[in-house]
Amino acid sequence: MTPLHARRHQLKTQLLQSIDALEVEDAILPVEHPAIDQIICELESLNPIDQPLRPEHWPMLLGSWALVYASRGTVVTRRLGRQLPLPVGIQRVWQRLTDSEGGGAGIATENGAVLSLPFFGELTATAQGVWKPYEEGESARVSFGAFTVQATRLLGIAGLHLPQITVPVLEFLRQEALWITSYLDEDLRFGRGATGNLFVFRR
Template sequence: MVETETERATLKTELFRRVDALEPQQALFPSKEEFIDGLVQQLEYINPIPQPLQPKHLPTLLGDWQLVYASRGTVVTRQLASIPNFLGGIKIKQVWQKLATVDTQKIVAENGAEFDLPLLGEWQLKAQGVWTWGADEQVATVTFNAFYVQATQPFDQPSWSLPELKIPVLEFLRNEALWTTSYLDEEMRVGRGATGNLFVFRRSQTV
């Protein structure tokens, strides 16, 4: 038990050291970081909470999380990466996920991204959805029901902000996706999409 906790702490320290050394464009856009992927996989093998969707573990799962690493990028950053010369213009600032409970079988999720667009300033995109699950208390079915877009500092004017635009998704157009929480502790969480992409989250620090 003590040896496992020591190994876990050592792996996490090395993982965070390597992730912190990356620029956001490296950590959150598609890139090959095989050593980091290997560290994450080792942590998954010694996951202290293998069934994170059990009611008793929801307090650990819920809250505000910062995405610090995505092995193959995210849906948003993969699209940005396809734009020619995006590194010279579009800058990702942060990606986050907020999880809140509805009941013991449903979680409300908000995925957000903040980025700078050349000439247009700072913008924010958010997707709101729900997690539901059954007997498998590691895998959730995710459905998104609304998207939001807002210019938080249009044209790089700090004192300006435009109203948030909500784009609801009609029920018959909503797609489902599987999301596996493959590692969870008090300060770190790892998720995997249906294709096995790794997403490493770190709990947001409140001031």
């Protein structure tokens, strides 16, 4: 193992141990963790894959990833923290990436979360969108075309097959955002939003 590989392995171990020590909500709600952010930045400088959004790297990029850390929360969790009077538990958050067109032109993304609501049960919310990578192979334009909500556990009763409610986003209302994939290896991935928010995903 080269010194570079050894340092990367050491930092990955430190990062995942630090994240695992947090409660799920603490890891993905807008709470500051500067020590974790510093490890992420150092790992980004040791990124083993240049241009991770180029099609030749998609076999490693595509698939299901669990969101384990967000430095400033997510769009959903920031709103939960501010607006809801009742505590909402976050069971898990994930992102599933697939080849949207079969020819390397775009990456379909499904961002999802399982939420537990007091006196109600569990709710699964997903957003379906697409990444359009730029030529430089690190950043992409992201837009979402539909949002889906489904109750998966109601009043403590599991195994229910309740209908999904899907709300399409009209094309003229769709907004695009910048997404940067700043680190990728076989089991760990970092993303950055336009505002610098850091996201850590793992297999």
